[in-house]
Amino acid sequence: MTLLHYTCKSGAHGIGDVETAVKFATQLIDLGADISLRSRWTNMNALHYAAYFDVPELIRVILKTSKPKDVDATCSDFNFGTALHIAAYNLCAGAVKCLLEQGANPAFRNDKGQIPADVVPDPVDMPLEMADAAATAKEIKQMLLDAVPLSCNISKAMLPNYDHVTGKAMLTSLGLKLGDRVVIAGQKVFLHLFQR
Template identity: 75%
Template sequence: MTKEDVSEALKGDAVQGWNSSYQRPVIHQVASAPMPSDCQFSFFDPSEPQCREVLLDPGTTIPELFAVLRQWVPQVQKNIHHIGSEILKRGCGVNDRDGLTDMSLLHYCCKAGAPGIGDADTAASFARQLLALSADPNLRSRWTNMRALHYAAYFDVPQLIQVVLQASQPGDVDATCSDFEFGTALHIAASNLCLSAAKCLLELGANPAFRVTGSLSPAISSYDQQHFELWAH
């Protein structure tokens, strides 16, 4: 079974600019999302002029923008590239973490492609930019122990699975996650009925016979083998 390497991010001072491959990762403090005082919405909407002004304001901090990314609404998730770019412009390292979720920008990208709430192509495009800036696809959130690949599988985003695995080692497709009984991304996709993600993982070499403790097959305990075989073809 794959051993999990849980890397601890180091606290430190971020440097300015986009070239973040040489700085130590930072865990940013927790803040609330910066909402305009007279905003009529309960969520941040970058297309709304007042929110847009806040987004582009250099005084809006990295922790505040991470708080915006935590809002699970289409207005935010479909704008991952705009919000993420503003975070990087403020000196955030590409492998820095949100202090509340311990997620990096690449983790957030893999969520932002979720069907019905985000835009997979936009999220995949921004993920490629992050990887070009030396984002680490193997980083795990300390709270969920999930890699970017696990988030992409959980939220059924095959476009992000492809992008992440292109930047990974061949065996990483079967990396395990302790929060899912040490199952792989394929287990996570199957157990959440993420058909597109499961098919993509199988096409990219995921092992359908990978066993977890007490299981005979990938973690599809609530589905029978016939369903899984249909997914595999």
């Protein structure tokens, strides 16, 4: 593990000190720490650790200097899921919310074909003494489902006169409107449909 990995762990609420971890992570990154390096034990990068330990403050620091695609970097120890899968599975509501705000793809499928909402533990399976965790699971699942863009398969056969259909008519025929979020090829997200 790198010092940045340990810093992400040390920022965990109730265990370490978030402010100190954020300052130290910022210094490490300023000095050239590589956020993409993986732990040899877990194959997790710094973002994965920040998500796993539910430290949104560190997620923001890490993503501030990263490339846009880094938010959806996968981890083999979590079925090649993203940081959003890791946070969802571990009921890390703060991390889930932060990752969504930072552009994480809620429709990204892991190797088992699951989107992050699919890996949230089922509240029904939780014992009564875990009522708080069950409520968090419901909240996270809904947050993730609300963030999933619309998805549809389009073919020329579905649209007669395809070459002469206006953009607005095409959207209407598909049940879409300007401003809707859509997924292309199951992974790439266009945040909003817009008019040219």
